[in-house]
Amino acid sequence: MLDNTLAIGEVAQRSGIKVSTLHYYEEKGLITSWRTEGNQRRYHRSVLRRVAIIRIAKSAGISLRIIKSHLDKFPTREVSRENWQDMSREWRDMLNERITSLLQLRDQLDSCIGCGCLSLKDCPLRNPDDSLSEEGPGARLLIDQSPLL
């Protein structure tokens, strides 16, 4: 094609994404197309950049919902280099928070290995930050947990 439009097969071929996945992205509102008079989908060439961003973000574990919320800021135009820098910076911060929380979880798991108690009172995974202590004394916990009451 000589213009700025691509058929779905071309988008799939050039982005390395299956046609079915492109349909899914479109259904979720991440990319858009229009129909020709012959009822064939057409995409603006800039969709390739969008798809690349979606792929990168997904591989970093960013949800489609979050990706969409960022891409929605640019509904009708190409995502610029600066736009991508802003997005990736924000996602980097998000990933750092996730890494920190996973490291904390890993360290808490270390104390559980070989224990097996799964105690509501003592296990840091079942009672993170000892949050149950704020709700009252242990005896109350026993009453709340009883299947007979």
Ligand code: FES
């Ligand atoms: S299983 Fe015993 S402390 Fe977590």
